[in-house]
Amino acid sequence: MNVEKFSYDNKIVRLFTIATVVWGLVGMLVGLLIAFQMYLPDLSFGIQYITFGRIRPLHTNAVIFAFVGNAIFAGVYYSLQRLTKARMYNDFLSNFHFWGWQLIIVSAAITLPLGLTTSKEYAELEWPIDIAIAVVWLAFGANMMGTIMKRREKHMYVAIWFYIATFVTVTILHVVNSLELPVSLFKSYSIYAGVQDALVQWWYGHNAVAFFLTTPYLGLMYYFLPKAANRPVYSYKLSIVHFWSLIFIYIWAGPHHLLYSALPDWAQSLGTVFSIMLIAPSWGGMINGLLTLRGAWDKVRDEPMLKFMVVAVTAYGMATFEGPMLSLKNVNAIAHFTDYIIGHVHVGALAWNGFLTYGMFYWMMPKLYRTTLYSKKLANAHFWIGTLGIVFYAAPLYWAGIAQALMWKEFTPLGILQYPNFLETVIQIVPMYIIRSLGGLLYYIGVIVMVYNLYKTAKQGSFLANEEDEAAPITIEKDKPKKGKIHRWLEKRPIQFAGLATVAILIGGVVEFVPTYLVESNIPTIASVKPYTPLELQGRDIYIREGCVSCHSQLVRPFRSETERYGEYSKAGEYVYDHPFLWGSKRTGPDLHRVGGKYSNLWHYLHFEDPRSMSPGSLMPRYTWLLEQTLDIETTPVKIAAMRTLGVPYEEGYEEYAVEDLMKQAEEITNDLMNNGVVTEPDKEVIALIAYLQRLGMDIKANANGN
């Protein structure tokens, strides 16, 4: 047998590892800042670039795509080369991938604080960056598939299955959800409207969790856990069963983010049942991980890296049980829009993704630097500080979420809302916000301890850039699959494998999307719903820019407690001109879908200037710059034309006099403000935003009056 000599590229692994640590520190620091802003609204110091609404997406993008993203790549580049007995396919692609990805992160860190956002959660980046993401991601995919093709190991190990599924699915998710019509270099409108946009967004959002935060991490778990424990994987059969069921079922579950919304009932129910069916496939990963430790639990006592992995896998099991429970409509009715969900996702992010990453680094760094870990004691300290941090982070939010939801729903014995003032329910949970931020701080301290430990480990070792190895080349015989060995056969064929995985993940999406688009009865139209006026459209774009959707929903659910508080519940037909939809996923402030006409223009003006002047105790930051900045009306004709392209029925040629209409409406509002003692100019941004807010919910009220 002729044995080939080759080397593994450790340099790229080190680059991604460093990037993970750096962006982790940055992303979590931003998270810490917004956690403090939750109860210290003036902590943005009047600087628009660091208000909650703008940097909350910065936090989520940084931890998901920069911290977790780079960790995935570090782990994949390390494990894939060794599992395939091959160097990465192309060193240039590896480096292109690395620097391209960092460039994307930097551009996100610049554009998001500037307010350049599509407002779609975890897909906030504007269209030029979307294109860059697609290119870099495909480079990663090509590099990975190329490596697999020239492998020296006949079969693909389960970790690689998960990497392949990740690659194909994220590609599809990103492309479909990012379809948008550019109106300028950094502004675009989603091609989908209202309910359809919501469905696509949460198909994406949910599966970003599934195929960015879960499947690649399961792949990493399947490599690093048995390596660290030096134990065989518990069950190959279980791997097969849970892999295919997981990727097939996961894709359907997106609508559970839209329960009790204007999404058609049948789609909601599919979201619920597929979430329930996800319990077992998810737990398959957990039990295969934990049972792999059979006979090695004594090692867990000694090895901090195994402790991290055990907590990570257990937290994964907890979160994937909690998720399906939250998808039951009666549970969702309480937890949705509250801090409970924030607690839930952070158990996943801090424990599953975070701890698995740390476990992986504690194992990998000494290998890369041919040394031992600098200090086990510090790693243990990190473990305990981090675990405490997670508890102090999640527990208060669970408590806060349930407490607030019950307050929202509470009626007096005489049948009126017990807490009609939304603010009362917010002030009640401020102590929980304080504890949460301290939990976050603890967790952050743990990470700093790790960074020091890893740095010292690198310092004491010597880096091995190219690790030599040797293996015999393989030939794949052209055999037919044998009975009972079909999967074994498939493991030799990456292309067929990727094709089959693609089919598995497409089915759910297609079944849910196609009818929502084609069957008209799914979105009953409402005659009185009209397109936004030019001023309102501009105001809506400011609403998007400032990230109002981070804290305010525009979705009144069909509950008596909500229709009493806000007004008629939201109907699908109301959103037909909303590119993008702005339903929101969290109510730190009240719902705004029926806010039009509720307060005077003056109230809004003073409220933006200082929310606490109108609502003492409010947690909303001041938006003083809206009162000073001039609205860019030049963009109006382009925006109107773009909206018409997307199917909004503005008359042909309306863009000619749209600006005129805009000024007229702005002057009306300005005059009203003047009559009430506030002197301002019609071209201020705040005027457009007030116009938009005053419009919300008015169409359906007009409808009610008409009847």
Added chain:
Amino acid sequence: MKIKKFLNTILLFEIIFLLQQNIFAAGDELNTVMSIMLVFTVIIIAVTLWLSVVYSEKNDNEGKAFLNPYRKFLKMLTKSTPIENEKDILLDHEYDGIKELDSKVPPWFAFLFYGTIVFSIIYMVRFHVIGSGDVQAEEYLEEIRAAQVERQILIKTGAFLNEETVTFTKDAGALSNGKDIFIKNCAACHANDGGGLVGPNLTDEYWINGGGIKNVFKVIKYGVPAKGMISWQTQLSPTQMQEVASYILTLEGTEPANPKQPEGEKWVEPKEEETKS
């Protein structure tokens, strides 16, 4: 024997829970309490069994007979190969040193998976085949309907009546009820015809605590303890208080047999506009 101790512990827990159940049962939510107790009992039994397994591993001789069925049951659920026999199911491939076992998919895992699939089928059939599919709109209408029914009941019992909202009723039935209430509860102090005995005369235009339906209602509701008038709100419903207050106002100008001297100020009904503001 240790096993006896465990059984005793279970018994002890049972007794504690039964006692707690009796304490809670005084409330309304008996069913909830019962089911919580049931869950707790099951958990306690499970934990006890689990503890006994852990314990019996240390003392293999004792407790085996007791635990055999349980072990068999566990074995049935996991079908796992003991760690000593692991080499029998070690697959012949390895990836970068990682080996895989050919363990069976645990039956409990399969049951869980099938169970959720059955649940899902039932769920979809229940709401979208048998049901109308219009799930949340119907649920909402039902919630609103229930709230309206409750409101009607509240209106009937006069829950919305208080000293701010109460109005004088001319309804003959209501006034006749008011008279009955008056004779039964008020006559002892104010006389059958309202002429006053220990309490003041209710037939003249003079009132110690203000006249008019709202003041009279308020005095009945809260009483004037300093003067010996008791509070009636725990004994009369708001509607009953409205009826009796209205009846009392109809007595003005009648001529009782032994009228007490007028007390307090002469009451002049405030004008409409003033009451509105």
